[in-house]
Amino acid sequence: MDERTVRKAVGAAAMGNLVEWFDYGIYSYVVLYITLNLIPGGDAGNAGPGYAFAIFAVAYLVRPFGGIILGPLGDRIGRKAVLSLTIVVMSGASFCIGLLPTYAAVGFLAPLLLILLRMVQGFATGGEYGGAAAFIAEYAPDKRRGFYCSFLELGTTGGFVLAAGLVTALEFGLTDEAMTSWGWRVPFLIAGPLGLVGLYLRSKLEDTPAFRELEEKAQLSESPLRDVLTKHWRPMIICIGLVLFYNVAVYTILFYMPDYLQTTTGLEATTALLYILGMMLVIMIVIIPVGALSDRIGRKPLILASCIGFIVLSYPAFLMLDTGTVLGTVGGLLVLGLLLVLLLGTMSATLPALFDTDVRYGGFSIGYNISTSIFGGTAPAILTFLVTSTGNNAFPGVYVAVAAVISLGAVLALRESAGMPLPGAGFTTSKAASPSAAR
Secondary structure: OOHHHHHHHHHHHHHHHHHHHHHHHHHHHOHHHHHHHHOOOOOOOOHHHHHHHHHHHHHHHHHHHHHHHHHHHHHHHOHHHHHHHHHHHHHHHHHHHOOOOOHHHHOOHHHHHHHHHHHHHHHHHOOOHHHHHHHHHHHOOHHHHHHHHHHHHHHHHHHHHHHHHHHHHHHHHOOHHHHHHOHHHHHHHHHHHHHHHHHHHHHOOOOOHHHHHHHHOOOOOOOHHHHHHHHOHHHHHHHHHHHHHHHHHHHHHHHHHHHHHHHHOOOOHHHHHHHHHHHHHHHHHHHHHHHHHHHHHOHHHHHHHHHHHHHHHHHHHHHHHHOOOHHHHHHHHHHHHHHHHHHHOOHHHHOHHHOOHHHHHHHHHHHHHHHHHHHHOOHHHHHHHHHHHHOOOOHHHHHHHHHHHHHHHHHHHOOOOOOOOOOOOOOOOOOOOOOOOOO
16 A cells, blocks of 8 residues: 555544544533533532533443444444544534533533533544544554554644643633633534534545455454454453553543642643643654654553553652642653653554454454543542542542553553554454454
8 A cells, every 4th residue: 555545544534533532622621611600519619620520421431332332333334434423423512512501591401411412422432532543553554553553642632732722722812701601612612613624534535455355355244242242352351451541541641630730739720721731742742753663662662661650650740740830740740741652652553453353443442442431531530539538639640550550460461563464464354263362
């Protein structure tokens, strides 16, 4: 396959992913405004943000269902079709959040509608990341899969940066009253047209060569869900274990951190977002070189280094953040951001390589979203509760370190995939002996 085709496919998939995660990331950057407008008792100290983060976590209850339904569907009808569906559903739900009536106007209907729309977002997201990662991995050449797959996470981080940057610009340009009244809705409303852009980009792509070959040879799995649960449960367990500490780190550092800096360390909302924005820009600069490095030295050494780093350095990093000083805040975010980028630059190439072609979308999506639902999406609400109840502002560091300890076994069990063909290359079905089935 020529380089131009690969780059076009990777670029379009990454841009679509940027749009999806812009939609999904907005919530955490305007959570205080959501609290004031849509949550009962939103002005009652830390209780309101706690409720808002609990609603944030609700979306993760349905993510496994999205993975179970949309993932195997992507193995049956194609990656492109399902990825086009997820971006439409996600953007539509985000647009509707921007139109929600306030709690003062409609009472408990406001948070109930918010919960419903968050569940719709969660369902769509259940089929997004696994499909996008499988899409890029199946287009990328074996020797450069880490490099190309890291663009997926560049798109993800770019979505967060776009969301944080837009909210920061609104906070600079609007009064507090205007931001609280209507300004927080603007990013959600922008999600609608952005979704149409993402849909256009994805509609211009062909499905992956690996999927098309299976389709042409009539080797598609008759029941991808059954096959992945009965014949690929070992890589599924490894996937769940890897994603456990990966997503606890992601949701602590990228989703929970804005509220932590505001409510716990006392930073102004705009100042806190500027710190987060700076950290994410550093991540975006480093992430592609990390992906390329994983092609040379392997994925496992980088993932292991991150895992051990989180075990040792998470608590000291949060102690630095708790000082509330410029040096402490920058130092803490830099430590956490650099440890996180070791995962962001490698996981999108590592996880698709656990599964055969005919169950890759489903296996990845189910394992990823089960782990994310239990451990990732719940992290902001749990951390808010732990900090409030213990009075220890550095306790999030303990939580991240414990998650890394739990995942260490999965990291050690991981087989190196850098430079190797994806399992199922040659397009054998799961009915035949395969690398992932033998794991």
